[in-house]
Amino acid sequence: MVIKIYFALAAALAAKASLPRFAAALLDGDPERAYESVADVSDRGTRQLIEGDGERLLAVSDALLLLDRDEEAEQEYRRAQKACRHADDRLRVMSCRNAGWQALKRARYFAAHSCFARMASDDGATLEQSIEAQMGIGIVHHLMGQQRHAAAALEHAAQLAGDARDPLWSDAVALLAVDCAVRIEVFGSALLADHAFWQSGRESDAFITGAATQRVLPDSLQKLRVQRPLIDNHLDYLRQLHAVAHGDADASLRLAAITGDGASWPGRGVPAEAKIAAVLAALGGNFGALAERMLDTLTKREMDGVAPRWNLDLLYARAKVAAQRGQMQSALQLYASYSREALHCLRAEAVQAPVAGSRGNAGASSPDDVSMRLPAKYRRAYRYIVEHIADHGLTTRDVAAHIQVTERALQMMFKNSLGVSPGALIRQMRLEGIRDALRTDVHGGVTVLDTARRWGVNSRSTLVKSYRKQFHESPSETLNG
Template sequence: MFQIYLALISAQTHDQAMPSYARAMQDGDFEAAHRHARRLGGDDGMADAPALQALGDAALLLGYEEDAEDHFRRAQKLQESNDAVRLLSCRNAGWQALNMHRYSAALHCFARIVQDGAATVPQKAEAVLGAALVHHQLGQQAACDDALRQARVLGDAAEDGRWLLLADLLALDCAVRLGVRCAAGLRDHVFWQSAAVRGDHRAQWQRFADAMASCDARRPAPELAARRHACLALLLRLADGERDVMSVLYRHSASDVAMHVEIALAALAGEHVDLAEQSLQRGRHADPRDRRWSLDQRYCQAKIAMLKGDAAAAFKAYAAYTAEALQCLRSETQVIKPLDGMALPAAQPSDDISARLPAKYRRAYRYIADHYRNNDLSTGEIAAHIGVTERALQLAFRENLGMSPTAVLRRMRLDAVRAELLAEDGAGDGILKTAHRLGLKSRSSLIRGYRKQFNEAPSASVCR
């Protein structure tokens, strides 16, 4: 699911400058897209930023995570402004985190883009779609629906109508996936029950059909979107008990492990245990990489064992499924609020900023996180802690974050101030005393920085 939307978003981003790459992405041919990006200069030491960015997207979709990270870093270094570096590093880190099922870090990255005054409408639309994917994967369908509504608003405002098409496809995707997972025969798939789909899929089907029809010759509907649309229809037919769609679904699945699990779930919903087991077996060796939070796969294994009468294997698999679901919820679901009002935790060494820095400089970020309340904390002290010069520290932060260490420190302090002001008793000490206790001395800097970071005055946060 993640791959489809990153591919379509990357295609829309590069369709003017790199049409051959965009066409390959829209067709779902990631190998061809990778070749086009290399040919257009993405593998050249003098390559431009768009070619490197495209090459990074294609590498990520092909599972070349280390190559993708290298291309992304090179693309970020070629940006001409701190705003561009900051937005691109958030964007890249968000998709990398989502690829690794690190949902909390991904959500932080996408939320920062939505809240960034320098972000364009397409950049915000992409970030909101990414956030919707995160919420859906965590079973938080109310938050996902809020993000999808925001994506439709942004899609209406964008010049390219395919942003609206993407929002409608993702809404349909989520509805179908929930419909399968909350089918009568899968009620023990408890992770998804709180997100039970409301009503039927007819509204989403019609909306997406209208969006497809609105595409024209200048901007045709992507083939990858049409294939996903057809695949969703087949999954629903399988969940309704139609065995004969399996062969067509297998052609859609290729070497995609996630798709094999989707098929297995639909087969179980349609009471075809043999087809579900067959699908899991086909996907077993398709992707050797270990992924976090394989909840659907663990559930399918438990359900198949139970339906085959192997109580011991079923109990063992259910226990593993339950333990992983609890661990996922504890570690990933931190702050779930509407994107425009999200208060980010102030000091989390494992959040999106840490993920965007090279390993050596993550120690510097952790040091800032541990000491940001100290009024006397300086870049010299931070640099000395990890054994580098102040200049090296400044360069590393600017190239990877689009921010200086001082700006990161200020952002962290402002996040902490906002978190306290939004709390029920947040105004107990007064705004200025709260800010001073958290390392912000200057009243004018507090108000100016707060407005820039959160698009409101500190007093407005207290009144919420």
């Protein structure tokens, strides 16, 4: 899946009202022009920033990430977050959102899921941010082969998008659902029956027969309201992908042209994942020669830079093409590597879903998710908190001393990066520990207060008030649920 498409759509729609030139450029599929429209804010010092510059810095960061200038993007994301440090709700949601897309781009799926789940369950998130979070959750589950969870997340996103002011949110969600359904149908075709990772997802009928997305046929791809090249070009690519997998010779010529022309893609370069999907579609449609030619267009640099999940598809595609060429020893070696990786993905990397993203169902803390939102030095502080969270006497002074900074510096960095203070984070994590203990009480007989005391919370009234605020239910409801 070309994640950049959906990141660009979300970034454009979020900025459409306040930064129309930036949004229009992204919807045209031109992140370079989008960057130029807001780049001047990068030259301003922190003291020179004015009202609205936080949004412009966020836009700069998004454009840089789309242009694969990842280190610069991360730096600008930190500046954008610092610019809204006095708005805790906004900062907290922005931090999760920024880290979620960065993790997704790096194929760190558990961290991405944790970030988007936090964003979806945060009461400070706007409707549009909730839609974006559900889209992120759907993408993660789809790429991990968990299609029922993916379909549930996108069904929820579609419901939310129905209430959004801009109808393009509905189109973005619909495009993503179509993308998932097309990929499932293409990668699960009869001629790719040994592609175990995707064949295992034939439970993916959730996409094919679910309420949000009907069975994908060429005419159903025409239903979206096409308004911008970013959507139009990707829809055309999906249409040709689907047709090629079903043996359409004319579509094979069109698909070859699309995957050979960088002008059709954000950043003016054909993403490696788009080429790999096209190779699999050609193999599924019995266009062996086309599959070989398209595979040969992948450079070593592109293949080395492909994320692990896409490497899975790449290994499979290379094994099939090698067998087609009669290079049986190479084919067997590649398929053996593919099989090992597919089994690893299927067995070891399942994500527990907050299915359909209830706002009261925040995911538990993930060290990977929280620490990646902090600068390197302060990740040590977070790890110290995780390791000592059961210590009733843990204080922010202890944490600050551990990494040899002042309490004020620790407070400021956590607030600027996470939108919460270290003390608030410790309280949240203890409440999550209490909740986990209450939910896993299989023997019964445990009292809420006894459980809370083990986590250093001694006041029942304080517990109930904080617990309800964080989880939207009482501790006793969790225990009896």
